[in-house]
Amino acid sequence: MRAPVSTYRLQIRPEFTLDDAAALTGYLANLGVDWVYVSPILTAEKGSQHGYDVTDPTAVDPSRGGAEGLAALAKAAREAGLGVLADIVPNHVGVASPWQNAWWWSLLKDGRDSRYAEAFDVDWEAGGGRLRIPVLGSDQDLDQLQIVDGELRYYDHRFPLAEGSYAQGDNPRDVHDRQHYELVYWRRADDELNYRRFFGVSTLAGVRVEIPWVFDETHAEISRWFRDGLVDGLRVDHPDGLADPAGYLLWLRAATGGAYVLVEKILEPGEELPPNFECQGTTGYDALADVDRLFVSPDGEEPLNALDARLRGGTEPADYAAMIHGTKRGIADGILRSEILRLTRLVPKSPEFPPGEVADALAEIIAAFPVYRTYLPHGREVLVEAVEQAERSRPELAAMLKGLLPLLLDAKAELGRRFQQTSGMVMAKGVEDTAFFRYTRLGTLTEVGGDPTEFAITPEEFHQRMARRQSKLPLSMTTLTTHDTKRSEDTRARISVISEAVPEWEAFLDRMQELAPVPDGPLAALVWQGVVGAWPATRERLQYFALKAAREAGNSTRWTDPNAEFEASLSAAIDGIFDNPEVSSALEAFVDLLEPYGTSNSLSAKLVQLTMPGVPDVYQGTEFRDGSLTDPDNRRPVDFQARRDALADLDAGKKPESYSDEAAKLLLVSRALRLRRDRPELFGGYHAVTVSGVAANHAIAFGRGADDGGTVTVATRLPRTLERDGGWRDTVVELPRSAVDAFTGRQFPAGPVLVADLLEQYPVALLVPTD
Numbered sequence: 001m002r003a004p005v006s007t008y009r010l011q012i013r014p015e016f017t018l019d020d021a022a023a024l025t026g027y028l029a030n031l032g033v034d035w036v037y038v039s040p041i042l043t044a045e046k047g048s049q050h051g052y053d054v055t056d057p058t059a060v061d062p063s064r065g066g067a068e069g070l071a072a073l074a075k076a077a078r079e080a081g082l083g084v085l086a087d088i089v090p091n092h093v094g095v096a097s098p099w100q101n102a103w104w105w106s107l108l109k110d111g112r113d114s115r116y117a118e119a120f121d122v123d124w125e126a127g128g129g130r131l132r133i134p135v136l137g138s139d140q141d142l143d144q145l146q147i148v149d150g151e152l153r154y155y156d157h158r159f160p161l162a163e164g165s166y167a168q169g170d171n172p173r174d175v176h177d178r179q180h181y182e183l184v185y186w187r188r189a190d191d192e193l194n195y196r197r198f199f200g201v202s203t204l205a206g207v208r209v210e211i212p213w214v215f216d217e218t219h220a221e222i223s224r225w226f227r228d229g230l231v232d233g234l235r236v237d238h239p240d241g242l243a244d245p246a247g248y249l250l251w252l253r254a255a256t257g258g259a260y261v262l263v264e265k266i267l268e269p270g271e272e273l274p275p276n277f278e279c280q281g282t283t284g285y286d287a288l289a290d291v292d293r294l295f296v297s298p299d300g301e302e303p304l305n306a307l308d309a310r311l312r313g314g315t316e317p318a319d320y321a322a323m324i325h326g327t328k329r330g331i332a333d334g335i336l337r338s339e340i341l342r343l344t345r346l347v348p349k350s351p352e353f354p355p356g357e358v359a360d361a362l363a364e365i366i367a368a369f370p371v372y373r374t375y376l377p378h379g380r381e382v383l384v385e386a387v388e389q390a391e392r393s394r395p396e397l398a399a400m401l402k403g404l405l406p407l408l409l410d411a412k413a414e415l416g417r418r419f420q421q422t423s424g425m426v427m428a429k430g431v432e433d434t435a436f437f438r439y440t441r442l443g444t445l446t447e448v449g450g451d452p453t454e455f456a457i458t459p460e461e462f463h464q465r466m467a468r469r470q471s472k473l474p475l476s477m478t479t480l481t482t483h484d485t486k487r488s489e490d491t492r493a494r495i496s497v498i499s500e501a502v503p504e505w506e507a508f509l510d511r512m513q514e515l516a517p518v519p520d521g522p523l524a525a526l527v528w529q530g531v532v533g534a535w536p537a538t539r540e541r542l543q544y545f546a547l548k549a550a551r552e553a554g555n556s557t558r559w560t561d562p563n564a565e566f567e568a569s570l571s572a573a574i575d576g577i578f579d580n581p582e583v584s585s586a587l588e589a590f591v592d593l594l595e596p597y598g599t600s601n602s603l604s605a606k607l608v609q610l611t612m613p614g615v616p617d618v619y620q621g622t623e624f625r626d627g628s629l630t631d632p633d634n635r636r637p638v639d640f641q642a643r644r645d646a647l648a649d650l651d652a653g654k655k656p657e658s659y660s661d662e663a664a665k666l667l668l669v670s671r672a673l674r675l676r677r678d679r680p681e682l683f684g685g686y687h688a689v690t691v692s693g694v695a696a697n698h699a700i701a702f703g704r705g706a707d708d709g710g711t712v713t714v715a716t717r718l719p720r721t722l723e724r725d726g727g728w729r730d731t732v733v734e735l736p737r738s739a740v741d742a743f744t745g746r747q748f749p750a751g752p753v754l755v756a757d758l759l760e761q762y763p764v765a766l767l768v769p770t771d
Helices: 018-031 066-080 102-113 172-177 186-192 212-218 220-227 245-256 285-294 298-311 320-333 337-346 355-367 380-393 395-408 414-432 459-472 489-500 502-515 521-534 539-553 564-579 581-611 640-651 662-678 719-724
Strands: 007-010 035-038 042-044 054-060 083-088 092-094 131-136 146-148 151-154 157-159 181-185 201-206 233-236 260-263 615-619 699-703 712-716 732-735 739-741 751-754 764-769
Touching (some): 018 035, 054 066, 054 212, 212 245, 220 245, 233 245, 245 260, 337 414, 355 414, 489 719, 521 539, 521 564, 564 581, 581 615, 581 699
Parallel strands (some): 007 035, 007 615, 035 083
Antiparallel strands (some): 739 764
């Protein structure tokens, strides 16, 4: 199996096609990248900017370059010495425009007689033999139906007509009643939807790839990529939605000839991949959480808790465990109640299992789940513990919970299998998409894959985790920014400084609440941290960020029930940044305070990620500083020409004058990536490197390679506190061999070296043995 040394993620879309990616391969190779890593490229909903709404799994999307574009990328990549990693989406397909999806169109037209009926996860009995499509603006909107060109139309929506279901002059409502589908008011999806979907997105319908012919037909084109030598590895989106993830990965291994595979799996702290997963690791959110917490000061936790309590109008900060129980329960009882009710229908009908109590108990178990899902028999103890926790929370449900447990432990039965698919949906929507916007003491910590109650970690703990990573998952991806992160790596790096400057942050936030108030204290903390981290940014970017954050939090306004008065106040607060000189002046002053330390964090975190165990990914454009926020902000176009030019300047000898220069991060990324690609023997092991002296805690230092013969990474942590306490002074790092710094070219002898001397120009050093 060929595995990448590093990857570079590109968002392929109609405005940046596979042909554009092919034209970029020379730059990526010069940057030091080993494989180019592309977002989904199968045919997706027309105009899709992300590609996760595949409508035709049998062809590369023409709007993204088509088969010719993929061939061009593969050819260019080979010529540049690059491999290709492709993102695939087996869990679901896009059905927003039924006419674009031949499988879905056939299902709607022919119902259970469709060849593709087995491919979709539909509970026909629950819909009275019909598939419910939640598109109507109200229950009365059936009067808006029309028959046009042999199709049923609802405004811009187009649906097929079953054979013999329409005659000239028929009332469209009567025709609708004869179809295998039922168009319903969109709000009914929460309780009455009868097909599996991706989370709460009704326009993404679940696909049953556990059925052999469905797998074969949805993966025929993907298999061709490997037969034709076009692609070298795959990233599998959302495996937790599948009925049998381990079985799927086994089939995928056969279909790809044993290629390199990563899974987009969120591992909670302490959780490991099931041993029967045929893959090389995850997409790196677990690594992101470890790296981030290395640059957060533990001294900031108590004062930030006190501020959080004040913002919530009480004496105690938010109770995260209680919060996520509530948000998960709210999701299970709200937008995903239809999934809970489907599980309820699978429980044997008897007086022992009254449906209302069954649904309550199932929702309570899922709300108590500490991880996304089990993979029975792997994780059996997790399910047992969740049931016990539910019993402690709801003792009146004890008998019901005990009765349900053996049914849920039977993974061969539909209830046990489907329960595992459902728990991850609730976790994702209740935690990532709700609680992470409510638990706001420090935005660095509420990132995908992290546990925000783990505030910070020590260098010693980091070393232990990296040793485990090297031992167990040496080919797993590491990342700091993705298309799904809520804040980019550089945004978080600046926000992390707040943990070292809590009094100044509190004073700034209070001033903002005077000048540009957000009438929701915890949300105000989140919004102003985002603004500070991303600054400078446009009005439009910040307006969308603030609105999305507020609606995701769901405390003061919601996507489905917007509070116009609150949203106007929120918008006015953002406008104040641009229209009120006092607001802009205070913002600039606070950003100026954080900036040098945020830049230090940015460079340090990046070097750690690029040189730690695993396969480092660089998200598009982040070789420069990138102050992005949540999607779609993190998917904006990248000025690659500026990066080409800057890299050429570096290679011509024009070095950054200081670490705050834009090119400093590019220098770090390019030199680290080139070294990993060209000298892989220097990165084979992992061990802590000794740092001693009064400021030893402010350095993270580790060696790679065997027998002390690899690189040594040295990076600064908690830089504001370091400066306040008098700098490095007598602190030394013990170099196992004489070495040269890959960034400055300066040479250092084996033995103790003053960190102040080593990090004189940059807050980081990457030392390469010279002997």
